[in-house]
Amino acid sequence: MEFFIILTGLFNLAVLVLIILLYPNIWKIIKEIKKLEATDAKIKDKAFLRAQSKADKELSKVIRAYSAALNLETKKQIEVISGETARQIRDLAEFSKEQKETIVSQTRQSLVDDIQKTQKDIENYRKVQIEKLNNQINSVIAEVARKVLSKTIDLKTHQDLVIDALNKAKAEKLF
Amino acid sequence: MQIVKNDTFKLFLNQFTTVEELAGLIDQINGILKFTYKNTHLPFSRRIRSKVTKDLLDLIIKIEKGNKLPQSAKELSDYFNSLCDFLGKIPKIELILAFEPSAEFLGKIKRWFWENFKKRVVFEIIIKPEIIGGAIIEYNGIYRDFSKAKDFEESIAGLQ
Numbered sequence: 001m002e003f004f005i006i007l008t009g010l011f012n013l014a015v016l017v018l019i020i021l022l023y024p025n026i027w028k029i030i031k032e033i034k035k036l037e038a039t040d041a042k043i044k045d046k047a048f049l050r051a052q053s054k055a056d057k058e059l060s061k062v063i064r065a066y067s068a069a070l071n072l073e074t075k076k077q078i079e080v081i082s083g084e085t086a087r088q089i090r091d092l093a094e095f096s097k098e099q100k101e102t103i104v105s106q107t108r109q110s111l112v113d114d115i116q117k118t119q120k121d122i123e124n125y126r127k128v129q130i131e132k133l134n135n136q137i138n139s140v141i142a143e144v145a146r147k148v149l150s151k152t153i154d155l156k157t158h159q160d161l162v163i164d165a166l167n168k169a170k171a172e173k174l175f
Numbered sequence: 176m177q178i179v180k181n182d183t184f185k186l187f188l189n190q191f192t193t194v195e196e197l198a199g200l201i202d203q204i205n206g207i208l209k210f211t212y213k214n215t216h217l218p219f220s221r222r223i224r225s226k227v228t229k230d231l232l233d234l235i236i237k238i239e240k241g242n243k244l245p246q247s248a249k250e251l252s253d254y255f256n257s258l259c260d261f262l263g264k265i266p267k268i269e270l271i272l273a274f275e276p277s278a279e280f281l282g283k284i285k286r287w288f289w290e291n292f293k294k295r296v297v298f299e300i301i302i303k304p305e306i307i308g309g310a311i312i313e314y315n316g317i318y319r320d321f322s323k324a325k326d327f328e329e330s331i332a333g334l335q
Contacts, residue, residue, distance in 0.1 A: 150274070153308050159276075161309040164321070169314075175292055
């Protein structure tokens with residue numbers, strides 16, 4: 001047992017000595033590794049920046065190309081729309097002109113019709129009023145005439161006319 | 176008693192010709208109704224002497240003398256009430272005439288009705304000179320125009 005403990009202690013001691021002896025080299029290696037890692041990071045950054053720059057350039061190219069195409073298409077569309085709009089404005093102007101002429105024509109005809117209708121109404125009203133007046137005059141004349149006639153008939157004739165009326169009523173079975 | 180009443184009722188028909196005269200007669204009869212129960216020891220004609228026209232009084236005296244007027248107050252009252260009912264049912268004829276008819280002429284028309292229809296009637300006379308002559312007659316709600324105004328209108332229409 002003691003031997004084993006001594007052996008383990010010796011082994012630990014040997015390892016310790018070995019570490020002490022190798023430490024400068026290990027330190028050197030670690031430094032080299034760190035240095036390499038730093039260099040690698042720099043290279044990566046550079047590569048990333050380069051790739052980014054390249055991508056930016058490519059993207060710019062694409063955007064420019066797209067923009068140019070878009071501009072061209074927009075210009076074309078504007079030209080088409082402008083042409084169409086101009087045509088529609090011309091058509092609208094033409095239509096408006098025709099409509100204006102039609103409206104003026106219709107209004108003129110309507111006015112003429114209204115005037116003719118009004119003239120006809122006035123004429124009819126005048127006729128009706130004259131007829132009414134005539135009827136009233138006739139009615140008054142007739143009433144006066146009837147009263148005058150009534151006075152001109154003597155009593156005997158009046159009485160005979162009443163008896164005649166009664167006989168007619170009898171014949172018509174009124175009673 | 177009913178027969179006696181009817182017999183005497185007819186005597187009253189000579190008391191009127193027009194609706195106005197009939198209304199006056201009915202008013203007088205209604206007026207003397209209260210005397211049927213007053214002074215019953217006196218003859219009825221004496222009780223109403225100053226209350227009715229001479230013609231009506233003479234008629235009642237005549238009926239009384241013929242012993243055809245009921246004696247008791249109640250019978251007398253019933254008699255006059257029945258008389259009013261009888262008179263109220265006499266047929267009315269409306270006559271529109273162009274002139275004011277005399278009582279004599281109305282009597283003639285009344286006779287004409289009796290002779291032709293055996294009907295007692297009462298006349299409502301309306302004067303309208305504008306009918307010229309003849310008559311417009313209404314009976315039982317039916318009008319007939321037998322006026323000369325109708326002929327006149329037709330003549331005027333013919334001229335137009």
